[in-house]
Amino acid sequence: MNETIRDLDPTDQEILRILQHDASITHKQLSDKLHKSIATIHERIRKLKNLGYILKTVAILDRKKINRNLIAFSQVLLNDHTAETLKGFEDAVAKYPEVMECFQMTGSFDFVLRVATSDMEAYHDFYRNKLAILPNITTVQSFFVLSETKSETAYPI
Amino acid sequence: MNETIRDLDPTDQEILRILQHDASITHKQLSDKLHKSIATIHERIRKLKNLGYILKTVAILDRKKINRNLIAFSQVLLNDHTAETLKGFEDAVAKYPEVMECFQMTGSFDFVLRVATSDMEAYHDFYRNKLAILPNITTVQSFFVLSETKSETAYPI
DNA sequence: CTTGAAACTTCCAACTA
DNA sequence: TAGTTGGAAGTTTCAAG
Numbered sequence: 001m002n003e004t005i006r007d008l009d010p011t012d013q014e015i016l017r018i019l020q021h022d023a024s025i026t027h028k029q030l031s032d033k034l035h036k037s038i039a040t041i042h043e044r045i046r047k048l049k050n051l052g053y054i055l056k057t058v059a060i061l062d063r064k065k066i067n068r069n070l071i072a073f074s075q076v077l078l079n080d081h082t083a084e085t086l087k088g089f090e091d092a093v094a095k096y097p098e099v100m101e102c103f104q105m106t107g108s109f110d111f112v113l114r115v116a117t118s119d120m121e122a123y124h125d126f127y128r129n130k131l132a133i134l135p136n137i138t139t140v141q142s143f144f145v146l147s148e149t150k151s152e153t154a155y156p157i
Numbered sequence: 158m159n160e161t162i163r164d165l166d167p168t169d170q171e172i173l174r175i176l177q178h179d180a181s182i183t184h185k186q187l188s189d190k191l192h193k194s195i196a197t198i199h200e201r202i203r204k205l206k207n208l209g210y211i212l213k214t215v216a217i218l219d220r221k222k223i224n225r226n227l228i229a230f231s232q233v234l235l236n237d238h239t240a241e242t243l244k245g246f247e248d249a250v251a252k253y254p255e256v257m258e259c260f261q262m263t264g265s266f267d268f269v270l271r272v273a274t275s276d277m278e279a280y281h282d283f284y285r286n287k288l289a290i291l292p293n294i295t296t297v298q299s300f301f302v303l304s305e306t307k308s309e310t311a312y313p314i
Numbered sequence: 315c316t317t318g319a320a321a322c323t324t325c326c327a328a329c330t331a
Numbered sequence: 332t333a334g335t336t337g338g339a340a341g342t343t344t345c346a347a348g
Binding site: 016019020021022023024051052053054055056057058059060061062063065066068071073090093094097099100101102103104105106107112116143144145146147148149150151152153154155156157 | 209213214218247254273
């Protein structure tokens with residue numbers, strides 16, 4: 001990046017705070033809240049996108065309504081840590097639609113997957129036929145979410 | 158809910174698919190893609206919101222740009238499982254801005270937290286001064302994310 | 315589900331401090 | 332450089348068919 005590093009001023013911060021919770025707010029509503037002109041808000045948001053602060057705007061769905069009732073965390077241990085093995089595993093799991101997130105971890109296992117399925121049977125199918133059959137896997141331990149008591153996409157700013 | 162259960166037709170499904178990846182698309186662009194009128198798209202989206210499929214629309218930020226470089230998973234074991242203890246823990250961690258998510262789990266520990274901080278020092282501070290001091294905690298084990306190889310908010314539909 | 319039109323929003327150019 | 336204004340272009344919203 002050849003860009004001047006520009007710290008975010010309070011207006012930028014407030015815009016990010018608000019858009020993280022509700023990106024469907026209009027520029028006019030923002031301009032009223034922040035006491036700036038609409039054009040200023042427009043320009044600030046354009047900058048925040050161009051500078052890479054805002055990656056995208058997405059709709060958050062109710063997963064239970066679309067039949068993703070079970071969330072599992074799968075802790076995976078591999079039998080070696082060559083670049084090929086790591087890359088092979090990452091690429092393979094990234095292709096599975098059940099896998100929402102994949103993290104390489106420090107500590108006593110190598111990866112954690114967050115897996116969303118309709119129910120335990122579907123998880124079992126994923127586990128047996130998609131995850132456990134991948135090469136170089138030593139162990140997989142599965143943990144299931146009983147309830148989600150906080151679920152936030154917005155970082156405090 | 159006293160609502161008729163209405164299965165989503167292919168147009169609704171396609172709208173949800175698209176909005177999960179890019180909610181800033183205009184109704185006109187959607188109407189061109191899906192070969193429906195703008196008013197139809199408008200009405201479909203209104204319904205999907207009213208029926209609770211779409212919970213909200215949010216901006217996704219680059220966490221590294223806003224100084225959340227470290228993601229930790231904290232596995233917590235409590236010394237008892239009375240309603241008071243569980244509720245007390247959930248309420249307490251929900252208030253901490255470092256805690257993005259809190260899950261009650263099946264298995265050998267009670268909760269998993271996903272914690273976002275600027276660095277290891279900030280995590281240590283959170284761990285020592287906010288998490289470990291809560292009542293009824295038996296153990297906390299922390300695991301740190303080395304790299305995020307898949308990160309998806311959109312469920313396949 | 316569509317059309318059509320009013321109301322509203324976005325976006326840009328010209329300009330100011 | 333950051334901000335404003337005004338207006339053209341584009342989008343949303345809704346009543347009627």
